[in-house]
Amino acid sequence: MSLDYLAAQIFNGLASGAFYxxxxxxxxxxxxxxxxxxxxxxxxxxxxxFATYWAAQSLHVPFFAALVLAPILVGxxxxxxxxxxxxxxxxxxxxxxxxxxxALTLIIVNIVRDIAGPLGSPYAVPDALSGAVxxxxxxxxxxxxxxxxxxxxxxxxxxWFVERSMLGARIRAAxxxxxxxxxxxxxxxxxxxxxxxxxxxxxxxxxVLAAPTTNVQPSMGDDIIIYTFAIVVxxxxxxxxxxxxxxxxxxxxxxxxxxxxPPIATTLIFIVMVLxxxxxxxxxxxxxxxxx
Amino acid sequence: xxxxxxxxxxxxLLALVLPKLVYPVLAIDVLCFALFAMAFDLLFGFVGxxxxxxxxxxxxAGYVAALLIVRAHANAPEAVVAAVxxxxxxxxxxxxxCVRRSGIYFAMITLAIAQIEYFAAVQLSGFTGGENGLxxxxxxxxxxLSLEDNSVFxxxxxxxxxxxxxxxxxxxxxxxxxxxxxxAQNEQRxxxxxxxxxxxxxxxxxxxxxxxxLAGAAFALGNHLAGLxxxxxxxxxxxxxxxxxxGASTLIGPMIGAALYENLGYFVPQTAIGAQTDLIMGLIxxxxxxxxxxxxxxxxxxxxxxxxxx
Numbered sequence: 166m167s168l169d170y171l172a173a174q175i176f177n178g179l180a181s182g183a184f185y186x187x188x189x190x191x192x193x194x195x196x197x198x199x200x201x202x203x204x205x206x207x208x209x210x211x212x213x214x215f216a217t218y219w220a221a222q223s224l225h226v227p228f229f230a231a232l233v234l235a236p237i238l239v240g241x242x243x244x245x246x247x248x249x250x251x252x253x254x255x256x257x258x259x260x261x262x263x264x265x266x267x268a269l270t271l272i273i274v275n276i277v278r279d280i281a282g283p284l285g286s287p288y289a290v291p292d293a294l295s296g297a298v299x300x301x302x303x304x305x306x307x308x309x310x311x312x313x314x315x316x317x318x319x320x321x322x323x324x325w326f327v328e329r330s331m332l333g334a335r336i337r338a339a340x341x342x343x344x345x346x347x348x349x350x351x352x353x354x355x356x357x358x359x360x361x362x363x364x365x366x367x368x369x370x371x372x373v374l375a376a377p378t379t380n381v382q383p384s385m386g387d388d389i390i391i392y393t394f395a396i397v398v399x400x401x402x403x404x405x406x407x408x409x410x411x412x413x414x415x416x417x418x419x420x421x422x423x424x425x426x427p428p429i430a431t432t433l434i435f436i437v438m439v440l441x442x443x444x445x446x447x448x449x450x451x452x453x454x455x456x457x
Numbered sequence: 458x459x460x461x462x463x464x465x466x467x468x469x470l471l472a473l474v475l476p477k478l479v480y481p482v483l484a485i486d487v488l489c490f491a492l493f494a495m496a497f498d499l500l501f502g503f504v505g506x507x508x509x510x511x512x513x514x515x516x517x518a519g520y521v522a523a524l525l526i527v528r529a530h531a532n533a534p535e536a537v538v539a540a541v542x543x544x545x546x547x548x549x550x551x552x553x554x555c556v557r558r559s560g561i562y563f564a565m566i567t568l569a570i571a572q573i574e575y576f577a578a579v580q581l582s583g584f585t586g587g588e589n590g591l592x593x594x595x596x597x598x599x600x601x602l603s604l605e606d607n608s609v610f611x612x613x614x615x616x617x618x619x620x621x622x623x624x625x626x627x628x629x630x631x632x633x634x635x636x637x638x639x640x641a642q643n644e645q646r647x648x649x650x651x652x653x654x655x656x657x658x659x660x661x662x663x664x665x666x667x668x669x670x671l672a673g674a675a676f677a678l679g680n681h682l683a684g685l686x687x688x689x690x691x692x693x694x695x696x697x698x699x700x701x702x703x704g705a706s707t708l709i710g711p712m713i714g715a716a717l718y719e720n721l722g723y724f725v726p727q728t729a730i731g732a733q734t735d736l737i738m739g740l741i742x743x744x745x746x747x748x749x750x751x752x753x754x755x756x757x758x759x760x761x762x763x764x765x766x767x
Contacts, residue, residue: 202561253747259561260507264701265746267694271739279732391690395569402562431576435569439554442566446558 173303174420180309182416183316184371188393189400189408190323191367196403197327197340198360199251201262206393207386208273209365212239213372215277218288218381228291228377232315235373236366243365247358270386278383285380312374319370320409323363327405336360395438401451411449460758465709472615479720481607485614485679487719489672492618494699494711495625496668501697502706503629504661505641506556509564509693510571511669513551514544516688517574518670519677523591524584533597533604537674544670545663552662557655559644568690575688590684593677604678614675621668625708628664637661698742704752713753 188206195203203209216235220226226234246269254261294308327333339346339353347353372386379385396415400407415434423430441448476484493515500506518540525531525539555566578585585591596604604610628634639647640654647654677683686692695718703714718738725734745752751759 202565250743250747260564261746261750263507263509263561263564264697265743267697268739268743268746271694271735272743275733275736275739279736387690391568391572394565395572398562398565398569428580431580432573435573438566438569439573442558443554 169302171421173305174424175417176300176303176305176309176313178417178420179313179413180416181420182413183312184375184389184412185393185396185416186320186409186412187316187367187371187374188389189396189412190320190405191364191371192393192397193364193400193403193405193408194323194327194367195361195364196397197405198336198357199247199262201251201254201259201266202394202397203361203364204263204266204390205246205269205273206266206365206368207390208270209239209243209368209386210372210375210389211277211383211386212242212273213369214288214376214379214381214385215281215372215383216369217373217376218286221288228373229293231376232370232373236369239369239372240362240366244358244362247361251361252354252357274383274386281383283383285382285385288376288381290377308377312378316371316374319367323367324405324409392434395434397448399434399438399441399448401448403452404448404450407448407450461709464754464757468709468713469619476608476611479723481611482679483719483723485607485611486676487716488611488614488618489676489679490696490699490715490719491712492621492672492675493669494696494703494715495622495708496665496672497696498700498705498708498711499625499629499661499665499668501700502708502711503634503637503641504658506559506658506662507561507564507697508567508662508665509690509697510551510567510569511665511696512688512690512692513567513571513574514548514666514669515673515676515692515696516578516683516685517547517673518544519673519683519687520578520585520591522674523593523677523683526593526597527591528584533678534599537671537678540674541667541670544673545667547670548663548666549659552659552666556658556662568693571688571690571693575685575690578685578688585683588685590682591677593681593683596678596681610679614679617671617675621671622708622712625668629708633657698738698745700752701745701750702741702752704754704756704758707752707754707758710752710754717753 188210192203192206195201213235216238217228217231220231220234221228250269251262251265254265290308294311296307297304298307298310299305327336335346335351336356339351339356343353375385396411397408399415400409400411415437418437419430419433422433429436445451472488475487478484479487493511497508497511500508500511521543522536522540525536526533531539551567551570555563555570558566579587582588596610598604599613602609602613604613629637636647636652636657639650639652640657644654673687677687696715699714699718700711701714702717703712704710721738722734725731725737730737749756
């Protein structure tokens with residue numbers, strides 16, 4: 166195996182890790198604020214891809230416009246779901262949040278399948294990103310490079326926002342002690358809605374980015390959501406940094422694993438998850454007190 | 458009059474005439490899923506562990522039974538026993554990893570571990586038949602009776618499911634079951650009282666795994682097929698819906714839920730709204746989670762004192 170080939174494979178791994186990182190990050194943002202795991206995250210990813218596809222089909226919306234519009238639309242849908250449905254679960258055991266979002270997944274996927282049919286549709290790579298770039302050691306597809314760069318950028322912005330900005334500080338404070346934060350005059354209910362919408366928008370961004378790389382189909386979120394769960398467990402439930410690091414790392418590991426021993430590609434992430442929880446139950450970056 | 462014994466008697470009667478009311482293989486499926494949902498309820502309803510990977514025992518045992526019959530020409534009873542042993546051992550290994558966790562964390566881990574078995578079955582397609590699954594030519598025989606006869610198979614299975622349900626009911630009513638209730642109510646207190654909570658949970662996880670495996674092996678025999686959808690996480694999700702719809706923590710409720718779910722899943726696709734089956738299931742389940750958490754049986758049994766309790 167030449168070094169150049171390995172380097173190219175690492176880039177491929179980063180490109181698939183970009184999707185894991187964005188999805189895991191969204192799950193973590195939601196978990197941090199609502200203490201629920203959003204099972205419908207895969208369905209929201211799928212909606213992001215379909216919004217892009219439909220917008221191009223019916224209104225000729227270009228890819229870069231969709232990259233901004235689709236997350237906003239899907240994020241607004243997420244906020245509506247939080248206000249109308251999820252809010253009713255306040256005070257319940259968090260497993261009911263998982264169960265309710267599982268029900269939402271069945272509903273959303275069924276509706277999209279009804280409109281679009283079960284088979285996939287291709288979505289062309291935008292012209293501006295259709296070529297290849299010479300990285301020195303290899304000629305690499307421009308679109309994949311774009312996916313890596315844009316998702317790294319988004320991860321950095323979200324990290325800064327949650328860990329360093331004033332709103333992020335309020336969100337973290339409201340997670341620690343909502344009663345006290347409310348007493349200080351912060352509308353925590355609105356923070357919950359915003360955090361849920363933002364997490365959903367991150368899933369939708371991943372969906373938009375996925376549209377040119379895969380068939381846009383109703384079941385496209387089915388497998389990736391379980392990988393994302395495993396990645397969130399590996400990174401540490403609720404850890405922003407953990408989600409990003411685990412997402413990219415496991416994307417690379419999966420790709421390297423696949424070239425060494427192809428059948429391992431689909432299961433490697435789950436095997437790593439089992440090893441990690443055996444050694445460090447709270448995950449690589451998790452806080453142990455959250456796991457009682 | 459206490460309502461529970463009359464409900465159980467009514468259900469048993471209904472189960473006895475079920476093959477006359479619906480397509481016989483559907484009746485067999487109902488029994489298999491009833492046992493499966495009851496096994497899930499032992500975990501969720503009695504120790505509060507939401508397993509979202511129960512298909513690994515159901516489907517894994519289904520494949521083991523089918524493989525032994527197709528590849529090793531085992532007879533049906535041997536194959537089923539081996540499948541149950543497989544499910545129990547798998548549950549012991551998986552349980553050792555995950556029963557120390559709880560809540561959503563437990564749900565996510567069981568879901569992810571179940572995917573390992575699913576993808577293994579996809580990868581080993583030369584052995585497992587891949588997308589096509591493993592077809593069985595015959596269910597074989599037992600005590601000189603042919604299991605190919607749907608009635609023989611159904612009523613034989615009915616006796617097995619009834620015995621399992623009785624044993625499960627005895628178990629949750631036993632001193633062992635009282636400890637389980639203590640764990641479900643307040644785990645820290647149970648630990649403080651000196652109970653090895655981890656071991657109790659592991660035992661229940663293994664029992665639930667073995668029973669799920671028994672149900673799955675029977676399902677594979679009944680349908681002459683072990684297919685990938687038996688290992689699919691949607692199947693794990695279905696059994697969660699069945700148990701909560703019927704009424705968790707009641708053992709019998711999940712069986713009612715299974716019967717309803719299977720019948721809906723069979724008859725709705727034949728109607729004009731057939732393409733909306735998942736939508737309907739999703740709406741029903743969302744309604745359960747939002748405002749009907751005791752499920753059908755739980756609501757029936759607690760109607761009298763609900764006003765004072767909540």
